[in-house]
Amino acid sequence: MTPLLEAVGVVKTFPGVRALDGVDFELRAGEVHALLGENGAGKSTLMRIFAGDHAPDSGELRFDGRPVRLASPADALAHGVRLVAQERALVPTLSVAENVLLGRLPRRRGRVDWPAVRAAAAAPLARVGLDVDPGVELGLLRRDEQQLVEVAKALSDEGRVLILDEATASLSTSESERLFEVVRNLREHGVGIVYITHRVGELTAVADRVTVLRDGRRVGTSALAGTTRERLVEQMVGRKLAELYPRERPQPGEPRLCVEGLTADGMCSGVSLEVRAGEIVALFGLVGSGATEIPYAIAGDVAAHGHVEVRGRLGLVPADRRSEGLFPQATVGRNIGAASLDRYGPPGLYRRRRETAAARRQIAALDLRPPRPWAPVAKLSGGNQQKAVLGRWLERGADVLLLSEPTRGVDVGARAEIYRLLGELCAGGRSVLLASSDLDEVVGLADRVHVVSRGRVVAVLAGEDLRHERVLEAATR
Amino acid sequence: MSRRLAVRALRSPELYLFVVLAATIAWFSIANPFFGTSANFTGLAAGAAVLGIAAMGVTVALAAGSIDFSIAATIALAGVIAAWLDGHVGGAPAIAGALVAALAVGVVNGAVVTRFGINPFIATLAMAGTLRGIAFLVAGSSAGIVVEDGPIVTLGQHELAGVPLPILAFAAVALVAYLLLAHTPAGRALLAVGGNPEAARLSGISVAGAQRWGYIASAGAAGVAGVLLAGRTGSGLPQAAAGQELLVYSAVILGGTSLWGGRATIVGSVLGILFVETLRNGLILERVSPYWQTILQGVFLIVAVWLVRQQQLGRDPVWLAERVGRRLRRGPPAEAR
Numbered sequence: 001m002t003p004l005l006e007a008v009g010v011v012k013t014f015p016g017v018r019a020l021d022g023v024d025f026e027l028r029a030g031e032v033h034a035l036l037g038e039n040g041a042g043k044s045t046l047m048r049i050f051a052g053d054h055a056p057d058s059g060e061l062r063f064d065g066r067p068v069r070l071a072s073p074a075d076a077l078a079h080g081v082r083l084v085a086q087e088r089a090l091v092p093t094l095s096v097a098e099n100v101l102l103g104r105l106p107r108r109r110g111r112v113d114w115p116a117v118r119a120a121a122a123a124p125l126a127r128v129g130l131d132v133d134p135g136v137e138l139g140l141l142r143r144d145e146q147q148l149v150e151v152a153k154a155l156s157d158e159g160r161v162l163i164l165d166e167a168t169a170s171l172s173t174s175e176s177e178r179l180f181e182v183v184r185n186l187r188e189h190g191v192g193i194v195y196i197t198h199r200v201g202e203l204t205a206v207a208d209r210v211t212v213l214r215d216g217r218r219v220g221t222s223a224l225a226g227t228t229r230e231r232l233v234e235q236m237v238g239r240k241l242a243e244l245y246p247r248e249r250p251q252p253g254e255p256r257l258c259v260e261g262l263t264a265d266g267m268c269s270g271v272s273l274e275v276r277a278g279e280i281v282a283l284f285g286l287v288g289s290g291a292t293e294i295p296y297a298i299a300g301d302v303a304a305h306g307h308v309e310v311r312g313r314l315g316l317v318p319a320d321r322r323s324e325g326l327f328p329q330a331t332v333g334r335n336i337g338a339a340s341l342d343r344y345g346p347p348g349l350y351r352r353r354r355e356t357a358a359a360r361r362q363i364a365a366l367d368l369r370p371p372r373p374w375a376p377v378a379k380l381s382g383g384n385q386q387k388a389v390l391g392r393w394l395e396r397g398a399d400v401l402l403l404s405e406p407t408r409g410v411d412v413g414a415r416a417e418i419y420r421l422l423g424e425l426c427a428g429g430r431s432v433l434l435a436s437s438d439l440d441e442v443v444g445l446a447d448r449v450h451v452v453s454r455g456r457v458v459a460v461l462a463g464e465d466l467r468h469e470r471v472l473e474a475a476t477r
Numbered sequence: 478m479s480r481r482l483a484v485r486a487l488r489s490p491e492l493y494l495f496v497v498l499a500a501t502i503a504w505f506s507i508a509n510p511f512f513g514t515s516a517n518f519t520g521l522a523a524g525a526a527v528l529g530i531a532a533m534g535v536t537v538a539l540a541a542g543s544i545d546f547s548i549a550a551t552i553a554l555a556g557v558i559a560a561w562l563d564g565h566v567g568g569a570p571a572i573a574g575a576l577v578a579a580l581a582v583g584v585v586n587g588a589v590v591t592r593f594g595i596n597p598f599i600a601t602l603a604m605a606g607t608l609r610g611i612a613f614l615v616a617g618s619s620a621g622i623v624v625e626d627g628p629i630v631t632l633g634q635h636e637l638a639g640v641p642l643p644i645l646a647f648a649a650v651a652l653v654a655y656l657l658l659a660h661t662p663a664g665r666a667l668l669a670v671g672g673n674p675e676a677a678r679l680s681g682i683s684v685a686g687a688q689r690w691g692y693i694a695s696a697g698a699a700g701v702a703g704v705l706l707a708g709r710t711g712s713g714l715p716q717a718a719a720g721q722e723l724l725v726y727s728a729v730i731l732g733g734t735s736l737w738g739g740r741a742t743i744v745g746s747v748l749g750i751l752f753v754e755t756l757r758n759g760l761i762l763e764r765v766s767p768y769w770q771t772i773l774q775g776v777f778l779i780v781a782v783w784l785v786r787q788q789q790l791g792r793d794p795v796w797l798a799e800r801v802g803r804r805l806r807r808g809p810p811a812e813a814r
Contacts, residue, residue, distance in 0.1 A: 022592075033614065051679065053678075053679065072681075073678055073679045073680070074681035075684075077680075077681045084681065088674070089675055089676040089679045090673065090676050090737060091668070091672035091673040091676050091677070092668050092672060092673065092739070093668065093671075093672040093735070093739035093740045094669060094672055094739075097539055098665065099676075101675065102669055102677070102680040102682075103666075103669070103677070103680030103681045103682050104680075104681075105662050105665055107662055110661065111656075111660045111661055112659075112660050112661060112662055112665060115659075187648075227748060
């Protein structure tokens with residue numbers, strides 16, 4: 001049988017990164033083919049090539065065995081490719097119904113047929129089980145609802161290839177279940193589905209075959225029945241999971257951060273927690289739960305009320321390095337010195353030399369590569385960029401570090417190093433509050449996990465109770 | 478359902494601005510007996526028509542996120558070209574020539590911004606200077622070119638059934654712009670591109686194409702405005718409309734259109750222009766000195782934009798009523814969602 005969609009020897013290079021290095025991939029009609037890999041493995045790049053968004057440097061794409069060139073997303077759409085992208089590709093200022101039919105609104109005599117728009121949007125919205133007024137502005141919806149709109153958009157006409165890129169990332173268990181139902185139904189109708197995820201656990205629910213990517217190369221393709229979860233994880237990370245996290249945990253000391261009844265409108269409500277010296281405490285929640293916003297509320301970046309007591313200095317490492325954490329045009333040294341500018345000279349003056357010397361100390365302490373204060377920070381890998389942001393707070397003398405999604409977009413090797421670093425900082429008496437939607441990370445790293453759902457702490461787990469299933473069960477309750 | 482409709486109506490920015498406008502008109506009517514006369518209103522509306530037409534084009538362009546600061550210079554250039562051609566080839570071809578020139582400006586603006594990737598602020602400001610220079614060259618002097626009686630003057634000064642033609646032209650352009658944005662696939666594509674270019678692109682909509690059409694719309698509308706202005710004043714002045722692009726943009730933003738694209742309201746822009754012109758007209762009637770006029774216009778504009786901004790932040794009359802109601806019942810504050 002000729003495959004529906006094929007990629008042969010696809011290579012794609014971005015400045016400084018070889019995202020795909022000769023990848024083969026094959027999708028048959030009526031199958032769910034899972035694409036598994038860590039962040040940065042090349043999954044999303046491959047999908048963007050299928051969606052006509054990137055052109056491969058070399059290699060070939062074939063539909064029904066015939067080579068094609070996809071010059072634009074419009075080409076891919078014409079070939080029946082429907083992409084549910086990871087970043088919400090929706091227009092917040094337009095209505096839900098219009099977003100579902102974006103780019104192909106039904107028309108009558110040259111005009112948009114608004115009753116037809118509402119009618120045509122109703123079916124796919126019902127199919128994903130979203131019960132909202134289709135006339136309402138999309139930006140007013142919750143994040144998980146927006147994700148479902150995104151899926152509905154891909155279902156709104158007859159596609160032959162459906163690509164779901166981390167589609168369940170912000171969905172609850174029941175919503176994910178409904179999505180799987182839709183996927184199985186489409187498979188029955190001969191649609192080829194590419195299912196991208198980094199959650200191995202989900203695969204049994206939907207996938208027929210699975211291809212694992214690592215560092216832009218294909219590690220292997222196998223029938224799901226012929227492989228095991230452990231083997232897939234090993235293929236994905238290239239090493240055993242347990243080795244990622246620091247083993248030794250210090251005895252906790254004095255309380256460093258006490259939060260009581262912290263409430264910020266639309267984000268969190270009545271959050272209380274305590275972090276002692278030497279402790280790593282985690283806030284876990286699915287995307288959209290509000291967990292990753294709580295550090296901002298504690299740091300005073302968003303208006304909140306409640307009681308926050310800090311013994312020492314706070315440092316906030318934000319979730320989005322590029323837009324919130326880094327000064328992307330500046331050097332590593334200036335990124336590290338940015339919170340301590342009053343210390344590099346007599347009052348009112350700034351001496352670049354002192355900043356550079358200070359940066360050198362932090363670079364050595366953090367083992368930041370390359371070890372040069374004047375290297376442009378934009379050229380660094382994700383892990384080293386994160387170290388530069390951490391270095392800024394260590395330079396400032398922060399005792400309590402608040403981190404939001406510290407390893408998002410960081411590859412496995414650098415991730416292990418950040419974990420080791422956090423372990424060392426705690427051993428040295430600092431305190432860490434880590435907000436994350438990465439289950440492995442919070443279970444592997446934290447002494448205590450506060451599980452957040454809809455802005456509230458719904459469970460606090462530690463010791464024996466701190467297991468994957470318990471955390472996930474609480475988060476989706 | 479009817480309550481929801483009522484809430485929606487109360488929350489619409491246009492209604493809010495309408496109330497602000499009505500209050501301003503009421504204020505001036507009490508302060509000056511002449512203000513409320515139909516002769517004054519007609520004159521006010523005819524004056525508003527020129528900038529109003531330009532504002533329609535700006536609103537369409539902003540829908541796609543295209544910012545065009547060369548509209549005032551385009552108005553002047555179209556007026557000068559219309560006046561010059563009028564003396565050489567006659568009125569009707571002169572009007573056509575001026576409009577073609579204006580559309581060409583839009584094509585160039587769009588190409589410079591989308592093809593060469595030049596920042597729109599810089600590109601259109603540079604274009605404004607260039608166009609002003611061309612207008613002076615064509616006019617030959619700052620005295621401008623006199624337009625003799627003919628089609629152009631008729632457009633600018635005559636009436637149909639008691640309504641000045643510029644007002645009718647404004648109404649027609651506003652209607653076309655409204656239909657375009659609300660009821661055509663092209664208009665919805667503009668709004669999609671302005672709201673999220675990435676999403677529009679992935680949906681098969683040409684982002685650069687939408688932006689180019691945005692510039693053509695703003696320049697074309699400015700061309701119509703320029704011809705009307707030449708007709709109203711009976712001359713093509715190279716310095717016409719100088720500095721008025723800021724007035725137009727304030728009026729459009731006041732109406733609820735976003736400077737960053739994706740949100741555009743024609744009704745709001747019409748109300749915004751009427752508000753700005755009412756302010757100007759009222760202050761003139763009050764014999765406020767021209768210096769104070771500009772100062773007061775600035776202050777009023779900031780207050781009005783602040784009021785509308787409150788509304789956009791959700792602090793609208795419904796919000797106020799709920800808050801007051803809660804206070805009266807001594808209920809607890811709303812919980813976080």
